[in-house]
Amino acid sequence: MVYGNDDPRNKAEDQLSQAHHARPAVPLSDVAPESLNAQLDWQQHELQLHQIELELQNQELRRTNSELEDARREYQALFDGAPVGYLVLDEAGFIQRANRTAGQQLGVAEGTLPGRRFSSFIPANEARSFALFLRRLVQTGQAAPLEVSLARTGDGNTDLVVQLQGEAMEHPSGTPIQCRVTLTDITAQRHAQAEVQRLNASLEARVAERTEQLSALNEELETVMYAVSHELLTPLRQARDFGHLLARPEEPEKPELHQHYLSNIEQAMGRMEDLLHGLLQYFRAGQQRLRLRQIDLNQVLTQVRKGLNVQSTADGISFVIDPLPVVYGDSLALQLIFSTLISNAIKFSRTVEATRIRVSCNETAETYVFSVEDNGVGFNMRQKDRLFGMFQRLHSTREFEGLGLGLALVKRFVQRHGGRVWAEGKPGQGATFWFSLPKTQPGRTP
Incomplete structure (x- = not known):
């Protein structure tokens, strides 16, 4: 039909x-x-x-x-099932309705959310921003998106960052009575941004560090070139002057005098050769790769004393060696550091009747500080800036032999271990040399 x-x-x-x-x-x-x-x-x-x-x-x-x-x-x-959280809020910010995603974001079941104030899930330092967001939403029906952290389950752990967007639902009379708010999880984006910022900061720090290193290397190169030029000119000038004396045609035959000239030329060439070898050793100290591992410094001191062929009571030398820690370092470099400092202590104390040398260690929260103390000739503190320079000597070669290179090598190796070196002394009252080493391997955390 x-x-x-x-x-x-x-x-x-x-x-x-x-x-x-x-x-x-x-x-x-x-x-x-x-x-x-x-x-x-x-x-x-x-x-x-x-x-x-x-x-x-x-x-x-x-x-x-x-x-x-x-x-x-x-x-x-x-x-x-929406991928964002949905909330319906009244004018005071109390939750009227919530979806499951919003409950998961806030760390509670969505059924328990109605009647709770949404601002209770926002850290106190961000509550004012949300209050302004809600006021603008109620008054105008719209507000700019707001990023806030969520203190999930009210325990204060701000481990979630969301972007709030909202609109007001108007009563027939035109007065906004409820606000629809979406919560979009942007935690991953913010973590990614933070990681990018961290990497940028790290890169900037590394660039600044490399720039500082290059500047220091350039300054060191200038200092080295000046020192080398100054040191090499002296034996070259001596060889040239004695060579001119030998070449004078008016010089009568004087075998003894000629032998004297030749001996001085040979000494000047030997000095030049020693300087060049010292220079090569210095540059190799900066280029060779350090093999950092745990080193027992008590064993290092034992090897150093064997190499120096000195005993505790031999030759009037009294050694006091405190217990030393295990550190991260290169074994050969640490042996060179202690060997140089102890050799210097022995050399510059040989004018006293009873030589006393003490090796000790103190520590701070982050570093070990080692000292080698002697009762030798000491030095004037006004000259302390010259101590660790290349070919710098505070005493003449007639008093104490040496190239003036040992302390420069000590400084170079200590710095490569992440430490620093310094000294104090008084004329006729001995000297103390300190150097520090970090407690952890460079680039590692405790």
């Missing part, structure tokens, strides 16, 4: 006629007063039509409710 419209009454009429196989009853207005049966038939017909019409309406209502329920479940699934 085709109807001109979907009127429930037409449907009811059709179903009723099919059920009783009869035509519709005559309306009461057309029935004679004496025809009571016709009236009752009409009322019964109307009642049946209303019943069928109500049933059809109920079926349509159930179908519509079922569709609405399906739509509601689909909406709820989309709402809860």
